[in-house]
Amino acid sequence: MNAFTRLRYRGSFMMRTLVSRSARLMRYCLLSLLGTLPLAVCAGEPVSPLLSPHQTIGTVNCASSTCHGSITPWEGSNVLQNEYTTWSRLDRHTRTYEVLNNAVSQRIVRNLGYKEPATEVKICLDCHAHNPTPARRGARFTQSEGIGCEGCHGPAADWIGEHAVKGITHSANIERGLYPTNQPIAQAKLCLSCHFGDESRFVTHRIMGAGHPRISFELKTFSALEPAHYRVDADYEQRKGSYDSVRLWAIGQALAARQQLDTLADPKRGHDGLMPELVLFDCYSCHHPMSDKRWTPRLGVGPGRMRLNDSNLLMLRAIVRAAYPDSSSAFDKAVRATHLAVSTGQTEGGAAPLQVVSKLSATIGAFLPRLEQQNFSPALQRKVLVALIDESAETSYADYAGAEQAYMAIVTVSNDLLSHGALKSTPALTDALARLLKTLRHDEQYDANVFRKQLSTLRSTVGVQERS
Ligand code: HEC
Ligand code: HEC
Ligand code: HEC
Ligand code: HEC
Structure with a gap:
């Protein structure tokens, strides 16, 4: 087997999960009425549960039937x-440790x-389990349970006793080690x-080269698939502020893009020897057969060059175009300048290429407080949907990763529009989405032209609804 055959196998594995994800997502969305709302503003940077100074006591302490272990x-x-x-029966995070024993x-x-x-390998355990240092583990902590409650909600020794007592505030719990999962930015950082x-x-x-599967993530889609063990209803919104799925998606995109740019600019993580860290680039710009001549002009980056994986940046462009049209052309320019700086070393005014990268990260950071406050009304969601579709006119979605993000985004936004009655679930719409998904089935056989063609069908389906 050569590299490409082996990659193809991994590709089809990924696609299976995406297909079942989308099927499960559709079901989830039809069943649930999504409330939604806004977010409390982050106070300071939350410390990840992995690095928290507090003591982890083990999921068994949360599981009593009068606490969080009720059957219904x-x-x-x-x-x-x-x-x-819900977690023990349905959540994939119960399997993350077990996976480390398999042949792969x-x-x-x-x-x-x-x-x-x-x-026993720390780099694997840090993501495939909750992995605090031995000194921070209580006697009843078992790592083989995978990522338990404390892997997301923070080590509980100092808050478990009182967190359900009347009068104890959320901020008091947070001081004692509870992770603020309810704040969208903190939640996105956690995942x-x-x-x-x-x-x-x-x-x-x-x-990855040693055999790890490619990773893809979209906050809103994955929150629904986990599946959620909380119900967003009027009571939830009253306690935690308004919940807005599209805002959660947008914040997830902004943080993912920043995480990628900051990694590239980090002197420790951004390089491996003389090479940049290849995981930050479009996998398929290298991983495709030489006889497959697929290059087309794109974002000023000429042929024969590595392209940054811009899947999150493309989503952000659509968000900025729809929500902040005055900033849109400057943002487009900054994304282009970053591509050019990274792929060719060319910059305006002689800045170092990595300065251009860090500047774009800062620009995205400056959007975050606005996004946190943004109300994605049905009218704005429609604009986002159209902007996502229209990205294809700009030779975007040339790469699989961008198309995959676009699909998850389109489903997230459409579902929210459906739940507000602002879009109708017609056979034409369902069919257009199913066809779009079909074009993503095999990552290595992805054809941008076919994807764009299905997008234009979707565009006219949505357009017909607009006019009727
Ligand atoms: C930065 C976090 C991270 C690190 C480090 C990491 N993984 Fe993963 N791994 C993931 C995520 C996330 C997935 C799920 C990918 C998806 O489905 O989107 C995954 C998936 C996998 C899978 C496929 C799971 C399945 O259900 O078939 C295997 C096997 C795996 N990892 C093994 C390892 C091993 C071995 C190591 C250590 C060398 C490791 N991982 C390090 C995050 C990580
Ligand atoms: C993969 C991360 C993750 C794991 C694992 C996890 N949670 Fe959560 N949990 C969340 C997120 C995200 C939310 C939604 C945001 C919020 O309301 O804080 C949430 C919400 C909650 C809520 C609040 C519901 C509400 O209506 O206010 C409770 C209670 C909860 N989780 C308990 C648990 C328990 C118990 C476990 C272990 C059995 C657990 N969680 C495991 C991420 C996780
Ligand atoms: C401590 C690390 C860690 C954290 C934090 C974490 N995950 Fe995961 N997650 C994993 C790993 C590892 C896997 C892969 C499990 C497998 O494939 O067996 C995974 C799998 C998943 C899956 C299943 C993916 C599939 O292919 O079907 C979903 C959905 C998911 N995570 C959502 C979330 C969300 C939402 C959050 C934040 C609230 C989150 N995760 C936080 C490590 C983590
Ligand atoms: C700049 C080009 C480049 C980019 C971008 C790139 N790779 Fe690679 N990849 C390579 C090279 C070179 C090898 C080593 C091939 C060899 O050893 O024969 C490799 C090897 C691999 C292998 C092991 C294949 C084998 O022979 O077993 C996997 C899996 C892989 N890459 C996945 C990825 C993923 C996933 C991404 C995107 C997140 C990615 N690569 C991005 C160049 C690249």
Whole structure:
């Protein structure tokens, strides 16, 4: 087998999960009425559960049937109290440790030169389990349970006793180690810390080269698929502020784009020897057969060059175009300038290429407070939907990763429009979305022209609804 056959196998694995994800997402959306709303503003940078100074005590402490282990949701309680049951039965995070025992994991660690099994390798455990230092583990903590409650909600030794007592505030719990999952920016950081990486952990191209599957993530889609063990209803919104799925998606995109740009600009993570960190680039710009002549002009980057993976940046362009039209041409220019700086070294006014990268990250950072406050009304969501579709006119979606993000975004926005009655679930719409998904089935056979053609069908389907 050569590299491409092996990659094809991994590609079809990824696509299977995407297909089932989208099918599950559709179901989820029809069943649930999404409330939605706004977010409390982040106070300071939350510390990830992995690095928290507090003590982890183990999921078993949350699992009693009068706490979070009820079989069915409790009536009259403001939280469902069956969170443990949902997690233990349906959540893939219960399997993340187990996965480290499978043949793929064994091969990955062997290829990386480890003698010990993957379940003893820190870089694997940091993402595939909750992995606090031994001094911060209580007697009842078991790592083999995967990513338990404390892997997301923070080590609980100092807040578990009182967090359900009347009069204890959320901020008091946070001071004692509760992670602020309810704040969208903090939530996005948490998920991305494993579903992309952060300063302390990262799937490098070396790890991919050893056999790790490609990673893709979209905050709103993955929150629905986990599946959610919380119900966003009037009570939830009253306690936690308004919840807006499209805003959550947009914040997830902004943070993912920043995480990528900051990694590239980081002297430690941005390089491997003389080469830049290849995981930050479009996988398929290198991984396709030489006889497949597919280059087309794109964003000023000439032929024969590595292209940055711009899937999150493309989503942000659509968001800025729809929500902040006055900033749109400057933002487009900054994205282009970044592509040019990274791929060719050319910059305006002689800036160092990495300065251009950091500047774009800062620009995106400046959008975050606006996004946090943004109300994505149905009218604005329609604009976002159209902007996502119209990206294709600009030779965007040339890469699989961008098309995959676009699909998840289109489904997220359409579902929210459906839930507001601002879009009708007609057979034509369902059919257009199904066809779009079909073009993504095999990542290595992705054809941008076919994807764009299906997008234009979708465009006219949505347009017909607009006129009627
Ligand atoms: C930065 C976090 C991170 C690190 C580090 C990491 N992984 Fe993963 N791994 C993930 C995520 C996230 C997925 C799921 C990808 C998806 O489905 O989108 C995954 C998926 C996998 C899978 C496929 C799972 C399946 O269900 O078939 C295997 C096997 C795997 N990882 C093994 C490893 C091994 C071995 C290591 C250590 C060398 C490692 N991972 C390091 C985050 C990480
Ligand atoms: C992969 C991360 C993750 C894991 C694992 C996880 N949660 Fe959550 N949990 C979240 C997110 C995200 C939310 C939604 C944001 C919020 O309301 O804080 C949430 C919300 C909650 C809520 C609040 C519901 C409400 O209506 O206010 C409770 C209670 C909860 N989780 C309990 C648990 C328990 C118990 C476990 C372990 C069995 C667990 N969670 C495991 C991420 C996680
Ligand atoms: C400590 C690391 C970690 C954190 C934090 C984390 N995840 Fe994961 N997640 C993983 C790993 C590793 C896998 C791969 C499991 C597998 O394939 O067996 C995974 C799998 C998933 C899956 C299943 C993907 C599929 O292919 O079907 C979903 C959905 C998911 N995570 C959503 C989330 C969301 C939403 C958050 C934030 C609220 C989150 N995760 C936080 C490590 C993490
Ligand atoms: C700049 C070009 C380049 C980019 C971009 C790139 N790779 Fe690679 N990749 C390589 C090279 C070179 C090798 C080593 C091939 C060899 O050893 O024969 C490799 C090897 C691999 C392998 C191992 C194949 C084997 O022979 O077993 C995997 C898997 C892989 N890459 C995945 C990815 C993923 C996923 C991405 C995107 C996130 C990516 N690559 C981006 C150039 C690239």
